[in-house]
Amino acid sequence: MPLEKHHKITIGGFSFVLIILLSMGVFMYLFYMKIEVNYQNLDQKISDLQTDTQTKINELSDSIIETNNLVNTEVGSLNKELSTLKASVGEDFSGIIETVVKSVVTIKTDSAQGTGFIISNEGYVVTNAHVLADSNGYLAGNIRAITYNEGTKNAEFIGFDSDFDIALIKISGSYDSLELANSNDIKVGQKVAAIGNPLGLGFSSTQGIISATEREGPNGINAYIQTDTPINPGNSGGPLINTEGKVVGINNFKISSAEGLGFALESNYIKEAINDISQEQLNQTLIN
Structure with missing residues (x-):
């Protein structure tokens, strides 16, 4: 009898130890899984934080670029206005x-x-x-x-x-590129400047005023500005600009027997001719 009792105690003790070990194993497994889940959650949070931070950086960079572009545009516009004012109130076209x-x-x-x-x-x-x-x-x-x-x-x-x-x-x-003015708006007496290549002297400028509009040209069409701005050989094809820097005409010809009789095709006819050419040859309109 005592032997059997001892045997039962031994089996009972072994079972108890086994249960303890299994319990500890389960606990350790659950603890490990919890740590793994926490690590995964932490990795996801770090990834989300990195993504959000990069998005904020990109937004800030875009904002800085946009602000810089806006400032440059405003400065350029202000410089143009100052040049226009300078040309309109004085005799100096230099800025334009x-x-x-x-x-x-x-x-x-x-x-x-x-x-x-x-x-x-x-x-x-x-x-x-x-x-x-x-x-x-x-x-x-x-x-x-x-x-x-x-x-x-x-x-x-x-x-x-x-x-x-x-x-x-x-x-x-x-x-x-240069912008064409509406030649319907030009007035006699307005100041203009011709830029061209007179006698091979490239990028030269001369100044004068509009003497008349809608003068008849070699084509029999009343489409020409008369100006006292000196137009010499080599100026042909160059722009006649106003104080805003817009093209009012293209320098075309002069009366060689007289001084101060130059003629430029009005800008609206330039637009018409160029768009006819571009539509026919390129299937597009170049000047809107």
Whole structure:
């Protein structure tokens, strides 16, 4: 009997120990799983925090860039207004011309040279058709454009309008372009400046006033501004600008037997001719 009792005690003790060990195993497993879950939650929180922080940084960066762009735009607008005021109240076009000349090009061919100006950021240039013609009236070869900042560029001929003596060419690159004024708004007596390449002297400027509007030109159309602004050989195709730096006409011809009789095709006719060319050759409207 005592032996059997001892045996029962031994079995009972072993069972108790086994239960304790199993309980500890279960506890340790649950404790480990809780730690693992906590680690996963912590990793997710860190990831979310990193994502949120990066988003805030990106938003702040975009805000800084937007603010900087706005400031630059406002400064540029203010400088333009100051230049316009300076030109309108005085005789000094320097601030306006300093900006406009960057969009003016000297045009050279194997036969002649003249001037043109950029009308779109993509490098489309307007000039007089006769600037691109050889001595026989045909398109001259090897058309080149000398820009103010980018040097000499080979130019692609796009098309021309013989009625208005307008031609469209293109050079590679991205540029500031000139804006056409509404020539219906120009008045006799307004101050203007011509920028061009007179006698090969590139990027030169002369000043004067509008003497008359709607003068008849070689095409028999009353589409020309008369100005006392000196227009010399090489000025053809260059812009005639107002005190806002907008193009009111394209310098076209002068009466050689008299002083102060220059003529420029009015800007609204430039727009009409260029859009006719671009629609026909490019299937697009260049000037809105």
